[in-house]
Amino acid sequence: MSQPASPAPLRVAVVGAGPAGIYAADILTKNDPDVTVDIFDRLPTPYGLIRYGVAPDHPRIKQIIVALHRVMESERIAFFGNVQVGVDVKVDELRQFYDAIIFATGAERDRSMGIPGEELDGSYGAADFVAFYDSHPDREQTWNLVGPREVAVIGVGNVGLDVARILARTGDELLYTDIPEHVHAVLKDSTVTDVHMFARRGPAQAKFTPVELRELDHSPNVQCVVVPEGMEFDEGSQTALAGSKSLRMVVDVLSEWAIRDAKPGPHRRIHLHFLENPVEILGEDGKVVGLRTERQELTGDEGVRGTGEFTDWPMQAVYRAVGYRSESVEDLPFDTKKLVLPNVAGRVVDLHGEPLPGIYATGWVKRGPVGLIGHTKSDAAETVRNLLADEPELARAPHRGRADVIALLGEKSLPVTDFEGWDRLDAHERTLGEPTSRERIKVHTRDGMTSVARVR
Structure with missing residues (x-):
């Protein structure tokens, strides 16, 4: 058979x-x-x-x-x-x-927060800003950082840290990277002096990694400031810390920043606010003018609840980094x-x-x-x-x-395009970077990338 x-x-x-x-x-x-x-x-x-x-x-x-x-x-x-x-x-x-x-x-799209004011001019999704500074060919490649001095970043995950760090660094600091000229020009002209990051929960519930956190403070032109009032811990926090070496390292860094003296000299600042829950983006004439937060308190089980105490923070722009969808x-x-x-x-x-x-x-x-x-x-x-x-x-x-x-x-x-085309584009971008001793400079348009990749 x-x-x-x-x-x-x-x-x-x-x-x-x-x-x-x-x-x-x-x-x-x-x-x-x-x-x-x-x-x-x-x-x-x-x-x-x-x-x-x-x-x-x-x-x-x-x-x-x-x-x-x-x-x-x-x-x-x-x-x-x-x-x-x-x-x-x-x-x-x-x-x-x-x-x-x-x-x-x-x-790669932003989740909605579901709070009033998200639609205001000056309220941005983090994914859109990331797509700008990473030169995504299908997303908006213009941005304006001239005017705002104080900006808010809602969310303290790794994406929120990236957004805050790029907003705070000077354009020239990033000239060793692969950013094309139009991104450098926007960052170079930025008027931002203070970036305020807001976290609904406490420092022991932070989701970023120690490496990401420390990178916030690497620039000589930026100082990180942790607002001491948010450095609170409860029984749930202690349990979380006992079970995670990485989290303990994060809290050690935050604690050090919360008590250190201010750095003299002109520089930009990143402020980390814990236990502040954004509840409304404030606007006038259709534009962002501030952010309202409600003070939170720890509940003992790593959760939080509102206290009914509200604060209005003057802000000229808000970046929402609360997750992708x-x-x-x-x-x-x-x-x-x-x-x-x-x-x-x-x-x-x-x-x-x-x-x-x-x-x-x-x-x-x-x-x-x-x-x-x-x-x-x-x-x-x-x-x-x-x-x-x-x-x-x-x-x-x-x-x-x-x-x-x-x-x-x-x-x-x-x-x-095929993978051999990627290798051609890769070599082309590296060649673009050679005159300024950079590893590469990105080609940022779809037509530009396609034309290089499809050359036979």
């Missing part, structure tokens, strides 16, 4: 070329010697969050690109840039070429409360909770924008493990060659 034919080797599409998507491709190829993976991104370049979400003065984090580049060099992994799945290519079209699709589209993908269900693709351990499910065969998610679009970049690796491992467990039951796509995909994209006349 003849043996049943073995199923064809897996063909998998990954949508999103940031760390989450590349980690998923890496784990797939390491666990299945026959699988081939094509990675799609709506941008002309790979690396997502690393290129467009990490502050330019964080070269240490940007070095993750070196490891991701090694993954992308695999012959079993291909990159297709300038392709937006759900718009340029429908999900059902992709399913004609791939046995499984992993969505790793991340989260994912966007829906056309043709797929979306959880409008959690703002993620609905899934169970990476298996995307429909509105009735039933798995959609061959559709998976990983990274922030799977679990929300929490955790550090390294956490996406274990997250991808879970998704890939379940995909491979499902492999015997996955229907095989009728068209199986990479050439078939290239033909489809060609029929749509899309200006597709």
Whole structure:
């Protein structure tokens, strides 16, 4: 009796070329010697969050690109840039070429705070400011920092720290980074003197890392000031401190800053306010003029409650850094409360909770924008493990060659970029930086990046 034919080797599409998507491709190829993976991104370049979400003065984090580049060099992994799945290519079209699709589209839009005044002129989402100073090609590339002297940053996570640090540093301090001239010009002309960061909870509930916190104070032109009134601890705080060396290091730094003497000389300041809950952005004539906060008190279990004591802080701009949210993908269900693709351990499910065969998610679009970049690796491992467990039951796509995909994209006349194109763009940006001894200067327009990447 003849043996049943073995199923064809897996063909998998990954949508999103940031760390989450590349980690998923890496784990797939390491666990299945026959699988081939094509990675799609709506941008002309790979690396997502690393290129467009990490502050330019964080070269240490940007070095993750070196490891991701090694993954992308695999012959079993291909990159297709300038392709937006759900718009340029429908999900059902992709399913004609791939046995499984992993969505790793991340989260890059701002969550709403739901307080009065968010819509005022001078009230900004942190994601928009990050997209400006990281030169995201699809986002606003003009900004105005002339006029405001006192600005508020709501939220003290790592993104809030990045925003506060960039607002406080002088433009010339960042000339060693990859920022293009238009970003440098805005930061150089800034009139900001004081950045006030507001945290609803106490110092023992801070979410940033010790390294991120210390970097606030590295500039000779900036002094960090911790307002002593917010340095309160309760039983829950002590329990949290006892269980986390990292948190103890954070609190030690904050405590030191709270008691040190002011630094003489003209400089900018970053003020950290704990136990102050922003409740309204104040405005006049449609523009931000202040921020109202309610004093909080600790409840003993790491929670807080309002005291009914309010303070109005004069501010000329407010930056809201209270978290990112994912966007829906056309043709797929979306959880409008959690703002993620609905899934169970990476298996995307429909509105009735039933798995959609061959559709998976990983990274922030799977679990929300929490955790550090390294956490996406274990997250991808879970998704890939379940995909491979499902492999015997996955229907095989009728068209199986990479050439078939290239033909489809060609029929749509899309200006597709590939990984060799990224290497050309990478070399070009490094050449732009050479006259000023910088590692690189970013090309910041989509057309500019595409034209360099597609040169043959």
